[in-house]
Amino acid sequence: MRRIALDAMGGDDAPLPEVEGAAAAVRERALEVILVGDEETLHKRLAAEPPIAGPGKLTIRHASQVVTMDDAPSAAFKGKKDSSMRVAFNLAASGEAEAVVSAGNSGAVMAHGLFVMKRIDGVDRPGIVTIGPTRPGGHCVVLDVGANTELKPEMLAQFAVLGATYARVLLGTRRPRVGVLSNGEEEGKGTELTREAHRLLASAAASGERLDFDFAGYAEGRDFFPGRFDVVVTDGFTGNIALKTYEGTARFIFDLLEEEVRRSLRFQLGAWLLMPAFRALKRRLEADEYGGALLLGVQGVAMICHGRATGKAIKNAIFAADRLAVAGLPPALTDAVARHRHIWEGPDGELAAGPSSNDNSLGTRAFSEGGTGAAGGS
Amino acid sequence: MRRIALDAMGGDDAPLPEVEGAAAAVRERALEVILVGDEETLHKRLAAEPPIAGPGKLTIRHASQVVTMDDAPSAAFKGKKDSSMRVAFNLAASGEAEAVVSAGNSGAVMAHGLFVMKRIDGVDRPGIVTIGPTRPGGHCVVLDVGANTELKPEMLAQFAVLGATYARVLLGTRRPRVGVLSNGEEEGKGTELTREAHRLLASAAASGERLDFDFAGYAEGRDFFPGRFDVVVTDGFTGNIALKTYEGTARFIFDLLEEEVRRSLRFQLGAWLLMPAFRALKRRLEADEYGGALLLGVQGVAMICHGRATGKAIKNAIFAADRLAVAGLPPALTDAVARHRHIWEGPDGELAAGPSSNDNSLGTRAFSEGGTGAAGGS
Numbered sequence: 001m002r003r004i005a006l007d008a009m010g011g012d013d014a015p016l017p018e019v020e021g022a023a024a025a026v027r028e029r030a031l032e033v034i035l036v037g038d039e040e041t042l043h044k045r046l047a048a049e050p051p052i053a054g055p056g057k058l059t060i061r062h063a064s065q066v067v068t069m070d071d072a073p074s075a076a077f078k079g080k081k082d083s084s085m086r087v088a089f090n091l092a093a094s095g096e097a098e099a100v101v102s103a104g105n106s107g108a109v110m111a112h113g114l115f116v117m118k119r120i121d122g123v124d125r126p127g128i129v130t131i132g133p134t135r136p137g138g139h140c141v142v143l144d145v146g147a148n149t150e151l152k153p154e155m156l157a158q159f160a161v162l163g164a165t166y167a168r169v170l171l172g173t174r175r176p177r178v179g180v181l182s183n184g185e186e187e188g189k190g191t192e193l194t195r196e197a198h199r200l201l202a203s204a205a206a207s208g209e210r211l212d213f214d215f216a217g218y219a220e221g222r223d224f225f226p227g228r229f230d231v232v233v234t235d236g237f238t239g240n241i242a243l244k245t246y247e248g249t250a251r252f253i254f255d256l257l258e259e260e261v262r263r264s265l266r267f268q269l270g271a272w273l274l275m276p277a278f279r280a281l282k283r284r285l286e287a288d289e290y291g292g293a294l295l296l297g298v299q300g301v302a303m304i305c306h307g308r309a310t311g312k313a314i315k316n317a318i319f320a321a322d323r324l325a326v327a328g329l330p331p332a333l334t335d336a337v338a339r340h341r342h343i344w345e346g347p348d349g350e351l352a353a354g355p356s357s358n359d360n361s362l363g364t365r366a367f368s369e370g371g372t373g374a375a376g377g378s
Numbered sequence: 379m380r381r382i383a384l385d386a387m388g389g390d391d392a393p394l395p396e397v398e399g400a401a402a403a404v405r406e407r408a409l410e411v412i413l414v415g416d417e418e419t420l421h422k423r424l425a426a427e428p429p430i431a432g433p434g435k436l437t438i439r440h441a442s443q444v445v446t447m448d449d450a451p452s453a454a455f456k457g458k459k460d461s462s463m464r465v466a467f468n469l470a471a472s473g474e475a476e477a478v479v480s481a482g483n484s485g486a487v488m489a490h491g492l493f494v495m496k497r498i499d500g501v502d503r504p505g506i507v508t509i510g511p512t513r514p515g516g517h518c519v520v521l522d523v524g525a526n527t528e529l530k531p532e533m534l535a536q537f538a539v540l541g542a543t544y545a546r547v548l549l550g551t552r553r554p555r556v557g558v559l560s561n562g563e564e565e566g567k568g569t570e571l572t573r574e575a576h577r578l579l580a581s582a583a584a585s586g587e588r589l590d591f592d593f594a595g596y597a598e599g600r601d602f603f604p605g606r607f608d609v610v611v612t613d614g615f616t617g618n619i620a621l622k623t624y625e626g627t628a629r630f631i632f633d634l635l636e637e638e639v640r641r642s643l644r645f646q647l648g649a650w651l652l653m654p655a656f657r658a659l660k661r662r663l664e665a666d667e668y669g670g671a672l673l674l675g676v677q678g679v680a681m682i683c684h685g686r687a688t689g690k691a692i693k694n695a696i697f698a699a700d701r702l703a704v705a706g707l708p709p710a711l712t713d714a715v716a717r718h719r720h721i722w723e724g725p726d727g728e729l730a731a732g733p734s735s736n737d738n739s740l741g742t743r744a745f746s747e748g749g750t751g752a753a754g755g756s
Contacts, residue, residue: 072566107566135633146561149569183524183618188450188485191527191615221622225630237569238616240561242623244599249627252603255513256662260655267655273648277638284634 001032001056002325004318005097008037009066009084010104011314012307018103019045021314026056028315031322034097036061037084063087069307073107077115085109089116092300099301099321101292103309109302110147110295117298120330122337124155126297127236128304129166130243133284134227141167141176142224143296144236145243151235153196154344156180158337160201162296163231164213165336169327173230175212179219181234181242190218193235204343211343212336221245250285292317294324299334301325379410379434380703382696383475386415387444387462388482389692390685396481397423399692404434406693409700412475414439415462441465447685451485455493463487467494470678477679477699479670481687487680488525488673495676498708500715502533504675505614506682507544508621511662512605519545519554520602521674522614523621529613531574532722534558536715538579540674541609542591543714547705551608553590557597559612559620568596571613582721589721590714599623628663670695672702677712679703 004025008018015037022033023046035042039062052058065083067076080086085104089112092100102109106128113126127144134140141163148155160178167173180197182190190198198218205215219232221242234242261267271278292313295302301324303317382403386396393415400411401424413420417440430436443461445454458464463482467490470478480487484506491504505522512518519541526533538556545551558575560568568576576596583593597610599620612620639645649656670691673680679702681695 069564135630149561149567181619183527183615183622186447189527221619221624222626222629224623225626237561238619241559241599241616242619244561245602245620245623246599246627248600248603249624250631251600252513253628253631253659253663256659257655260658261652263655266651270648270651270655273644274639274652277635277641277645277648280638281631281634285631 001030002322003032003034003091003097004321004325005034005036005061005088005091005100006314006318007085007088007100007102007104008035008042009063010102010109010307011305011309012069012103014066014103015042015045017309017311017314019049020311021309021318022058023049023052024311024315025318026058027052027054028056029319029322030055031318032057032059033318034059034061034088034091036063036088036091037066038062038064061087061091067105067108069105071105071108073105073111076105076108077111085112086116089113089302092302093117098325099303101303101305101314101317101321103305103307103314105307106146106304109304113295113298113300113302117300117302120297120299120334120337122341123158123162123297125151125158126295127155127159127162128239128293129163129296130293131170132224132246134225136227138227138230139167139171139173140224140227140229141171141231142239142243143231143233145239145293146236147295149235149237151193153193153200156193156197156233156235157200157204157344158297159233160213160215160231161336161340161343162333163233165333166294166296166329167230168212169329169332170324171230175214176230177214177216177228178231178233179216179223179229181232181238182218182220184220185218194218197233200343204340209342211340254282292320294320296333300330379408380700381410381412381469381475382699382703383412383414383439383466383469383478384692384696385463385466385478385480385482386413386420387441388480388487388685389683389687390447390481392444392481393420393423395687395689395692397427398689399687399696400436401427401430402689402693403696404436405430405432406434407697407700408433409696410435410437411696412437412439412466412469414441414466414469415444416440416442439465439469445483445486447483449483449486451483451489454483454486455489463490464494467491467680470680471495476703477681479681479683479692479695479699481683481685481692483685484524484682487682491673491676491678491680495678495680498675498677498712498715500719501536501540501675503529503536504673505533505537505540506671507541507674508671509549510602510624512603514605516551516605516608517545517549518602518605518607519549519609520617520621521609521611523617523671524614525673527613527615529571531571531578534571534575534611534613535578535582535722536675537611538591538593538609539714539718539721540711541611543711544672544674544707545608546590547707547710548702549608553592554608555592555594555606556609556611557594557601557607559610559616560596560598562598563596572596575611578721582718587720589718632660670698672698674711678708 008015063084065080091097128147129143164176167176182194201215261271292305303321386393441462443458469475506525507521542554545554560572579593639649670683681699
């Protein structure tokens with residue numbers, strides 16, 4: 001039976017939603033969920049749940065400490081070696097569990113991913129990835145939505161490879177179209193970061209080297225939805241603001257609509273008739289259905305839930321983690337990064353490479369080493 | 379009669395929406411709208427309009443050139459001295475018109491604002507400001523939504539003063555609550571820019587000097603809507619992405635709802651009953667109602683419309699420009715900047731100021747001069 005390690009003490013209301021979500025998961029599927037946290041608390045909490053007669057099972061692994069929202073990520077990692085988060089990550093890193101799920105302090109989750117699971121070779125920084133719906137019924141993968149606020153262009157190029165691989169493995173997107181989030185498509189638009197990342201990806205696409213994805217240029221804030229892009233890469237500051245603006249707008253529109261509906265009986269009747277359509281719409285918009293966010297770029301599967309995740313969100317995250325582990329996401333990522341690192345490293349993979357006839361790749365190299373952006377044809 | 383100069387050749391479909399919008403405006407209000415552009419084209423276009431018997435009137439001012447979307451802003455300014463945009467800005471700068479409206483190349487509008495109208499003394503960079511609705515029926519003023527992609531902290535502080543003054547003058551907000559857009563409220567969140575801007579504003583608020591606004595800390599992407607902030611300041615890259623994500627999400631939700639409604643007759647009946655509520659909702663969401671965006675920080679009123687602005691949007695922009703001119707926005711901005719420049723300059727207004735007992739302001743000074751962020755209590 002496959003095993004998922006769940007940090008049962010991470011969320012704002014832990015361990016209630018964690019235990020509920022885990023119980024719901026094992027009632028539905030033949031999984032073992034390892035609840036990691038204070039044994040006594042978890043036993044008590046479990047005793048309050050209806051008996052579990054599902055195909056799966058729940059077990060408990062004791063951990064004496066808890067990472068709080070106020071803990072600095074590195075302090076949490078160094079100072080709380082027996083935290084529920086640390087023990088859960090240890091289980092996943094050692095292979096005792098297929099994946100780990102946490103609704104805890106997301107900076108600390110990031111630190112545990114980095115230091116316990118380790119980065120994939122060739123990846124400078126893992127990113128947090130999320131998935132949104134698109135109009136034709138597809139999906140748009142977006143990263144980074146919060147892990148790294150200040151990036152270099154080569155990291156955005158790495159996100160392109162990671163995101164495209166994620167879309168292939170999770171969603172079956174044959175040849176993902178990848179965009180770089182910017183404020184416009186014209187020459188002068190964007191920041192140094194986005195312009196350099198665009199140049200790296202465009203020159204790799206033009207170089208004739210085989211890529212697993214199509215580089216589709218700049219994406220704007222409205223381009224998450226119409227299905228023109230399967231993957232959009234950005235820094236964690238911008239991505240976080242875009243994600244929260246999306247969530248905030250959706251909630252705002254439903255709230256306003258409710259306000260309008262209250263104005264007359266006619267509207268209330270209309271809303272009653274439309275209720276199933278509204279529910280379907282909300283389901284299509286909700287991130288919960290996709291099981292939360294994933295820390296992408298580490299050697300393993302680490303799902304990050306919102307601190308206020310409900311039992312349902314936790315259950316979905318457990319299922320998503322399991323699906324990704326079964327689908328072989330970690331080896332697929334390692335393989336894809338190895339095959340694409342020429343994008344940010346140049347064709348020979350080493351700074352020491354001598355003069356080359358491939359002007360584009362040389363130009364590329366210059367700024368992948370942190371250059372000033374003046375890089376051109378050698 | 380008050381006069382508004384309209385760049386009649388700026389938009390993607392110029393001069394059709396411009397002429398329509400101007401005609402609609404003068405039919406409703408006692409304004410003179412000066413259509414600036416090719417005389418012959420404009421006369422022909424006007425001849426096709428129904429006769430105007432409104433309280434206002436239309437006049438035409440010839441300009442032989444047109445700034446296109448492909449023109450670089452500074453080239454447009456230097457190379458096209460008889461463009462419709464330039465002539466329209468000249469009218470506003472010379473006082474022949476109260477304000478200028480353009481749906482042209484927004485970079486070029488920015489350049490004309492800078493070089494024809496000039497910056498307000500104490501403002502480093504003008505920003506583009508827009509207004510969105512909030513839940514309690516109020517408004518949120520957001521800037522910059524596109525003019526400047528790379529900013530310094532003191533410019534965000536200037537935006538706070540400009541945005542707060544705009545909210546006071548246009549919306550009557552007594553004491554605007556101003557936030558700095560970021561990806562979270564915790565210590566380590568944000569970028570160097572947002573953290574330094576936060577520090578500048580927080581220390582000014584704590585210093586006892588009188589401010590026209592309350593500094594309300596960090597705002598996140600979801601905070602545009604619930605009415606906790608009257609003004610949110612950000613760089614033009616992030617602001618543009620947030621704005622387009624907002625617009626994209628709203629459109630996406632309506633498109634999805636239409637899709638759902640088509641599934642059954644019951645839903646269609648419900649949607650028919652709800653139609654007036656949907657219309658009211660859309661009106662509350664649409665930026666058109668607010669008349670487009672304003673270039674804030676220059677010595678005059680310059681409204682920027684979307685390149686695909688409809689006649690209705692142009693009309694609303696003309697009304698908004700007129701309202702701002704009548705309300706005395708330009709002198710109010712000049713006055714507010716003069717009274718608040720201690721926020722980013724320190725209490726003595728000069729770098730050369732000697733040691734002061736006001737630690738906060740000294741700290742403030744250090745990074746308003748482009749310091750490294752290590753500034754603290756002197």
